[in-house]
Amino acid sequence: MPELLKGGNTVVGSGPLTAELHTVGDPVDLSALLVGADGRVRSDGDLVFYNQPSGEDGAVRHVGADGSGPERVVVDPAGLPADVDRVVLVGSCDPDNAARTFREVNEVTVRAHQPEGDPVVFRAPALTDGERAVLLVELYRRGDGWKLRAIGQGYAEGLAGLATDFGIDVSEPEAETPPAQAPAPAPAPAPASLVKPPLGKVSLDKGGQVSISLDKSDRELVVTVALEWDGGSDKRRRQGADLDLYALFVPSAQAQRGSQAPGTIIKTGRGEKKGKGGDVVYYKNLGSLQQAPYIQLDGDARVPGRETIRIVRPEVQGYVLLCAYSAVSNGFGSFKSFGAQVVVDDGRGSNITVPLYENTKTRYWVAIALVDFTTADGAAIQHIESYSGRMNERRPVLHPDGTIEMNAGPVEFKRRSDS
Numbered sequence: 299m300p301e302l303l304k305g306g307n308t309v310v311g312s313g314p315l316t317a318e319l320h321t322v323g324d325p326v327d328l329s330a331l332l333v334g335a336d337g338r339v340r341s342d343g344d345l346v347f348y349n350q351p352s353g354e355d356g357a358v359r360h361v362g363a364d365g366s367g368p369e370r371v372v373v374d375p376a377g378l379p380a381d382v383d384r385v386v387l388v389g390s391c392d393p394d395n396a397a398r399t400f401r402e403v404n405e406v407t408v409r410a411h412q413p414e415g416d417p418v419v420f421r422a423p424a425l426t427d428g429e430r431a432v433l434l435v436e437l438y439r440r441g442d443g444w445k446l447r448a449i450g451q452g453y454a455e456g457l458a459g460l461a462t463d464f465g466i467d468v469s470e471p472e473a474e475t476p477p478a479q480a481p482a483p484a485p486a487p488a489p490a491s492l493v494k495p496p497l498g499k500v501s502l503d504k505g506g507q508v509s510i511s512l513d514k515s516d517r518e519l520v521v522t523v524a525l526e527w528d529g530g531s532d533k534r535r536r537q538g539a540d541l542d543l544y545a546l547f548v549p550s551a552q553a554q555r556g557s558q559a560p561g562t563i564i565k566t567g568r569g570e571k572k573g574k575g576g577d578v579v580y581y582k583n584l585g586s587l588q589q590a591p592y593i594q595l596d597g598d599a600r601v602p603g604r605e606t607i608r609i610v611r612p613e614v615q616g617y618v619l620l621c622a623y624s625a626v627s628n629g630f631g632s633f634k635s636f637g638a639q640v641v642v643d644d645g646r647g648s649n650i651t652v653p654l655y656e657n658t659k660t661r662y663w664v665a666i667a668l669v670d671f672t673t674a675d676g677a678a679i680q681h682i683e684s685y686s687g688r689m690n691e692r693r694p695v696l697h698p699d700g701t702i703e704m705n706a707g708p709v710e711f712k713r714r715s716d717s
Contacts, residue, residue: 302420302435302448310412310446315437317387317410318370324402324674325509326389329457330358330371331464335383338465344382345466346371347457348494354378358385363508364500373437375444384438386449386464389422390431390457392675394513400425400432400452402674408434410446420448430456494675496647502667502681504655507561510648512676514613521609521644521677523669525622528637529602539636543605545579545593546619546696553616553672553698560617560700561668561680578693579607580623593618602636615671619682619696620652622664633664640666642679650679661685665694665702672700 302308319328329347332354334340346353351360357377363369373385389406391398400406403425411417420435429452436447453460494511502508512519525543558564579585581598585607592611599605609615620640622633633654640652652667663686670678686692686705693707 300416300418302418302446304420304423304448304450307445307447308418309440310410310418310437310444311415312375312444313412313414314372314374315410315412315446316370316372317408317435318368319389319434320368320405320407320409321389321403322405324391324398325678326391326400326403326406327457328360328369328371329388329390330360330373331386331388331461331466332358332378332382333384333386333464334381340381342466345461354382364503364506375437384436386436387434388431388457388460389434390460393457394511395674396430396456398430398674400429406432406434410435418446420450422450425452427452428454430454431460433460496644497650498647499649499651501651501653502679504683505681507678507680508650509673509678510644510646510650510676512612512644512646514671514676517611519610519612519645521612521642521669523607523609523618523620524604524641524643525606525620525666526604526637526639526641527602530635530637539602540599540625541605541633541636541638542581542598542623542625543595543607544621544623544693545585545595545607545609546621546694547577547579547591547593548616548618548696548698548700549577549591550614550616550671553700555672556697556699556701558699558701560670560672560678561682562701563682563684564697564701564703590614609669612671612677615669616698617672617696617700618669619665619694619702620667620669621694622666623693624662633658633661638664638666642667642669644677652679652681654683656683656685658685660688662689662691663693663704665704668700668702670700 332344346358346360357374359372361370371387406422408420409417422432425432431453433449433451435449437444497510500508527541529539579593579595585591585594587594587610593609596606622638634657638654642650665682665684668680668682684704690705691709692705695703695706
């Protein structure tokens with residue numbers, strides 16, 4: 299796989315080119331600028347990003363991270379008009395949080411590929427001087443063809459300052475009072491808004507992950523998590539369908555960053571002590587919204603339906619692992635056979651469904667989803683779907699670094715008489 303060094307370039311074909319953004323550490327946003335020969339954009343429409351995902355009738359498209367790949371920009375050179383000299387790809391930190399810089403981003407890599415030919419990789423240099431944006435690569439005209447150049451230049455002012463230097467207005471318009479009796483002026487074009495939009499309704503693929511933008515200072519914010527199940531069939535409902543929602547949590551004050559990514563399933567080696575299980579909200583410990591842990595279960599549903607957990611004060615949350623327990627009285631059916639799924643809703647327009655994909659019997663526990671509140675600009679929701687061992691009653695363990703250990707917590711054996 300060819301790798302470009304900073305300043306290096308390579309010829310690319312005429313077909314569509316997809317540039318993927320891969321990072322390690324804090325999240326980074328990917329944008330594209332359509333730039334003329336004078337080094338400036340032609341209009342505010344030449345910034346292609348999460349709030350304006352298409353330029354030049356789809357010749358340049360922004361695609362958010364989803365089950366089919368990471369965040370990416372797709373460029374069709376054949377669709378670009380002659381006055382677009384180059385397309386510059388930019389990585390940037392959260393525009394709403396000036397404290398975020400690339401010091402918290404350990405790796406930034408662009409992987410560019412076309413339908414034919416080998417992928418090209420560029421690894422940006424470390425940015426440790428307070429940079430909040432970086433010019434990554436540019437696709438530029440060279441005669442009748444196109445070349446890809448690695449840039450790797452940091453930018454302290456972030457995406458807003460960088461875009462302004464290229465000629466884009468990202469400032470909020472000021473309200474003006476028209477003179478008395480004067481006709482109302484024609485409305486000016488709205489500047490490009492850098493506020494991230496809600497995700498709408500999203501269903502995660504197996505192993506998928508999405509991020510939602512949250513204002514962590516918003517004391518009115520309530521993140522609702524529901525375990526939903528319909529029993530799957532009349533036969534299953536007659537046999538029993540009592541599932542329980544558990545929220546294992548690590549507060550932000552105790553959350554750590556380890557050598558493995560949050561959500562990694564780890565195994566206990568021989569001779570190692572199993573985990574203690576950590577803190578948990580469930581039917582025997584409903585939690586509270588008025589005091590720590592600021593997580594609360596609404597009650598125990600003993601029949602098909604839903605159990606709901608509400609989470610407030612996102613700034614004090616670290617990791618929350620959402621698990622389901624199947625009472626022994628349910629028999630040996632799989633969680634999937636009950637129609638079980640988790641739904642996360644931020645009340646601001648993002649609704650994420652986390653389904654189950656595996657049919658596994660004689661399992662009492664499943665870790666379904668991890669909500670990672672340690673990301674600076676919101677929360678990341680990750681599909682986990684990891685099951686306990688056969689006939690194993692030990693609940694999962696959530697470690698301070700967000701890793702997950704199955705079959706390692708306290709034994710949980712719910713009987714019909716339990717409340």
